[in-house]
Amino acid sequence: MITPEFCQMMARYNAWQNEQTRAAAEKLTEAELRADKGAFFGSIMKTLNHLLWGDLLWIARFDGGAGPDVGPDEGLEMTPTLAVWSAERFRTDGRIRQWADKVLNVDLxxxxxxxxxxQNRDVTVPVAQAVVHFFNHQTHHRGQVHALLTAAGQTTGDTDLVFMPEDQKWL
Structure with a gap:
């Protein structure tokens, strides 16, 4: 279903998109970041926190490292400011890239x-399916943030995978 190269490409894409998201979010006030806009998680900050929480949960499953210290509800408030989120996001994106750079076909x-x-139960799925879900989950919720940022008058830049600067061979 997937390859190590897919994981590496998607890890690069994730980091690129998170950097663009951060740059756009930094132009907003704290009140704008925290305002309930009627999105699934309410605000931009809560959605960003959910995305970070989910990434920490999934990468812990893949690399065996630490997961989030809080549950999903508390995860919506896991970083108190955009600056703290940005630092945690940077570290997490690095961790995801390190995992992707080391993953082998057999690991998938x-x-x-x-x-x-x-679900209050054990869940078993194919590793490849879990990895695809991991990257799809990121893209889905970043799309929600993109819509919220756009509605707030911000521009996040290109979001198409084919325009990723590190992967010009797609052009």
Whole structure:
């Protein structure tokens, strides 16, 4: 289904998009970042926090490192400011890239099992499916943030994978 090269490309894409998101979000006031805009998680900050929380949860499943210290509800407030979020986001994106740079074809085979607090049971899925979900989850929620930032008058730049600066061969 997927390859190490796919994981590396998507890890680069994730970091690129998060940097553009950060730059656009920095132009907003704290009140604008925290205002409930009727989105699924309410505000830009809560959505950014959910995205970070989810990334920490999934990368911990893949690399065996630490996951988030809080549950999904508390995860919406896991960073108190955009500056703290930005630092955590940078570290997490580096961790994701390190994992992707080391992943082998064999690592993407077989099943992965974890206890799902949301479902209150063990869940087992193919590793490749979990990795695709991981990257899709990022893109989905960043799309929500993109819409909120655009509605707030900000521009995040290109979001198409084919325009990723580190991957000019796509052009």
């Amino acid at each position: 085979t077989g099943d992965i099992t974890w206890f799902s607090g949301a």
